[in-house]
Amino acid sequence: MLRTEPRIEDPDGFYQAVMDAHRGLDEAAARRFDARLALILANHIGDAAVLRQAVALAAATGEAPAAPLPSAPA
Amino acid sequence: MGFQPPRYPWHPPVAAREAAQVVIAGGGLVGLTLALDLARQGIASVLLDEDDTVSTGSRAICWAKRTLEIYGRLGLGARFLEKGVTWNRGRVFHGEREAYAFDLLPEQGHEYPAFVNLQQYYAEAWLAEECAASGLVDLRWRHRVAAVEHRPDGALLRVETPGGEYQLEAEWLLACDGARSPIREGMGLPFLGQVFRDRFLIADVRMHAPFPAERWFWFDPPFHPGQSVLLHKQPDDIWRIDFQLGWEADPEAERDPARVRARVAAMLGPKVSFELEWVSVYSFRCRRIERFRHGRTIFLGDAAHQVSPFGARGGNGGVQDADNLAWKLAAVLRGATPALLDSYDRERVPAAEENILNSTRSTDFITPKTAACHAWRDAVLELSAAHGFARPLVNSGRLSRPAVLADSPLSTPDAEAWGGGLPPGAPAVDAPMLRAGQPDWLLRHLGREPVLLAFAGPGVPAAEAPAGLRRVVVAADERVGTLWDHSGLAAARWGARPGDAVLLRPDQHVAARFHAPSPAAIAAARARMMGEA
Incomplete structure (x- = not known):
């Protein structure tokens, strides 16, 4: 089950680390960095159901076309 | 010495109207495989092809282990191994560097390797030769199907040749006429799927x-x-x-x-x-028609489904279609219920879906659709060089694997617990054997008829087969007249202990498996396997 309560230790520090990593990257390199980061985190999670819920939550938030919030698999 | 394309003789029509029990439209890889498989079971067919030679150009080249096993049963396995290029290893490069290498068949103890590369025209020429030698395939080169009238009891074909046209009544019409199948188009069947915007x-x-x-x-x-x-x-x-x-x-x-x-x-x-x-x-x-069987007209190979080439799933998928249909049609012609043929759809449509899914995913990886998709693809490749976890995400083609017929109506679900092995629907897996002291292979003994594969061991006899069912005994110890699983690989791969038995279909897929079964239980599973349940 995807956990959505606040869990990141030192949120400002994490956010700053990502911004620092982006500094100096052009658009294409920045996209690849973000994708690498997502892949590394996805591998750490591993669990297919959690990853599916994470993708669905990301798709349902922000500018993506509206989609129902993910629910736990039966 | 390179390949010299054969020119097959053609003959003008012998009569204005003829009749045949089985007509195969299309003498390509799948049509010829089907004709030979039927011939090996004693079933005659008429094969119509508009050309008088084998396919030219860049067609299938990668023959997967399962396909080689099928051709082994048809008597062509040694030719594939002798002429083909055997390979097990792949390498993926990104930019100037090698990202990683992989081995497709890391385990020993199979008669056939993971893949053999061979031009399709060799396979077709050998198949045509064996079809002609069988005496049961009426090969009609330069006979083109010009029109088809579909009827409840078969099809009436108008066939054109350079020497005039004739009518051919077919009780069964097997459409192996390729991706642009005129028979499919004549029936107006939608051939739907995805076109990739790439060349x-x-x-x-x-x-x-x-x-x-x-x-x-x-x-x-x-x-x-x-x-x-x-x-x-x-x-x-x-x-x-x-x-x-x-x-x-x-x-x-x-x-x-x-x-x-x-x-x-x-x-x-x-x-x-x-x-x-x-x-x-x-x-x-990547596309397919919705159903492959339309009464007495049945579609196989590219006529039924089409994939991109990166998984070697076109040719190998088509050969599995022929392997799946040939024994069922032969059984129906000998009196089995025609409902058995419905299982061709139930088994091969999901197999085609699986091939299309894999082929679509590979093409999506190779041809990213947007800048963001491209970034994800490159991120996977960048990570894969240094980090093993990213390598399973690299998709340069998911190479053909045999279909597991998981939802087959012909399978009897496990009634007992099995720790692993080959579940109902799975294709048989080979293992080395000793027979009278001589090296041998398990799959060579399974043949083209229903078989009970019975495992025996010290003090534990092999299960008895019901009347009329051939039994192959694999023993954990050396015995006169049985196969000796001297390496234990058969028992390990099949997840079987002495006393267990596996009912195999004529296409060597598992129909049912049992611990210490009664002949009655096996007979019930055999009836279901033949479409009687």
């Missing part, structure tokens, strides 16, 4: 080159920046090279031999001399 240059090149017999795949190589390239070895010093060109490429200009030579020269470097054997420009589609 590929496929070149078969003759050269003496020091590259090993491996599948090499480049993403964004220095000699072809921004695109992918595939290199694969075939017999007769011929190499298949696939250049991704992008959707904007002009197919006519790209076919220009001078332009192709420049691309190949950039790849191989100045020291390798080569000749172009065949050049074509493709765009790929």
Whole structure:
């Protein structure tokens, strides 16, 4: 089950680390960095159901076309 | 010595109207495989082909282990092994570096390797030769199906030849007439799926080159920046090279031999001399018709489903169609219920879906649709060089695996607990055997009829087969007249202990498995396997 309560230790520090990593990257390199980061985190999670819920939550938030919030698999 | 395409003799019609029990439309790989399989079971067929030779050009080259096992049963396995290029290893390159290498068949103890590369025309020529030698296949070259009238009891064909036309009444019409199937189009069956907005240059090149017999795949190589390239070895010093060109490429200009030579020269470097054997420009589609059986007209191979080539799933999938249908049709012609043929749809439609899914995913990886998709693809490749966890995400083609017929109506679900092994629907897996002291292979003994594979061991006898069912005993100890599983690999791969038994279909897929079964339980599973449940 995807956990959505606040869990990141030192949120400002994490956010700053990502911004620092982006500094100096052009658009294409920045996209690849973000994708690498997502892949590394996805591998750490591993669990297919959690990853599916994470993708669905990301798709349902922000500018993506509206989609129902993910629910736990039966 | 390269391949010399045969020219088969053709004959004018013998009568204005003829009748045949089984008519196969299309003498390509799948039609010929089906005709030979039926002939091996004693079933005669008429095979119609509009041409008088084998396929030319860049067609199937990678024959998967399961296909080789099928051809082994049809008597052609040794020729594939002898002529073909055996390979197990693949390498993936990204930019100037090798990202990683993989081994497709890390385990020993199979008669056939993971893959053999061979030009499709060799396979077709051998099949045609064996069909003719069988005496049961009426090969009619330059006989083109011009029109079909579908009837409840068969089909009436109008066949055109250079020597005039005739009518042919078919009790069963097996449409193996390719991706542009005129029979499918004549029936107006929607052939739906996805077109990929990309083009590929496929070149078969003759050269003496020091590259090993491996599948090499480049993403964004220095000699072809921004695109992918595939290199694969075939017999007769011929190499298949696939250049991704992008959707904007002009197919006519790209076919220009001078332009192709420049691309190949950039790849191989100045020291390798080569000749172009065949050049074509493709765009790929993944699609299928909804159902493959329409009464007494049944579709197989590309006529029924089409995939992109990166998984070697077109030819191998078509051969499995023929393998699946041939025993069922033979059984129906001998009195089994025609409902048995419905299972062809229930089994091969999901298999085609699986091939289309894998082929679509590979093509999506190779041809990213947006800048963001491209970034994800490159991120996977960047990570894969240093980090093993990213390698399973690299998709340069998920190479053909035999279908597990998981939802087959012919299977009897496990009634008991099994720790592993081969569940109902799975294809049989080979293992080395000793028979009277001589090395042998398990699959050679399964044949083309229902079989009870019974496991025995010290103090534990093999299960009895019901009347009329052939039994093959595999023993954990040496016995007179049985196969000795001396390495224990059969027991391990099948998850079987002495006393267990597996009911196998004529296509060597598992129908049911049992611990210490009664003949009555096996007989019930056999009835279900023959469509009687």
